[in-house]
Amino acid sequence: MRKFVATIGSIAVVAMLASCSGEEPPSNGPGDTAACKAAMKADYGKALATPGGPTASRPTACNGIDDATAQRLAGEVMSEVTPAPPTPTPTSTPTPKVLTIAQAGKVYLAAVEPRNVTSEKFAKDYDAGASAKALRADAVKGLKTERHFLEVLDRTLWPEVVAANVANLIDCQGQLVSWFSANTRITKRSQITGAPDCGTGDAQIVRARLGLPPA
Known part of the structure; x- marks a missing residue:
């Protein structure tokens, strides 16, 4: 106009x-x-x-x-x-805030518990001699929860008391996502390699500092 x-x-x-x-x-x-x-x-x-x-x-x-x-x-x-064009009204974007200990604990549990369930199922089925087809199905579910957990870890502003440990978990989750992704394409059990050995110590520290019970 x-x-x-x-x-x-x-x-x-x-x-x-x-x-x-x-x-x-x-x-x-x-x-x-x-x-x-x-x-x-x-x-x-x-x-x-x-x-x-x-x-x-x-x-x-x-x-x-x-x-x-x-x-x-x-x-x-x-x-x-000639009328001057209207000056656009500036919009302010809310600044994300660091979570409190209580808030961080709830966010962490909501993301890690589904991940723990699918990870443990994959391990139990493998130990029980499940077929490659069944393990592929487990890996698809595991990949979904591992990715979600990684996204939550990465996008959340965690309290300073756990920030360094969460950074370590983010690195570990990247490795686990790759590992589960590879297992969605196996055709035989022998193609499954050992899972990345990382994250356990940092996960326990995070849980303790957020007031959560041990896994």
């Missing part, structure tokens, strides 16, 4: 300028620039208010004004009368 209004304004001013040296000859004396500008402004305002109306012509108040001065006045009128 602003572009359309600006276009109308440009047409109106061009019409004024085009008629400056045409239809009405200048008078013998110097013209009144203030009166000329006021008349231009009035005609320009009408042109903006009535798109498609009669084309603006040279105001009689501009008789005696040379073309260069008329062009300058028309430019001033355009800048003064």
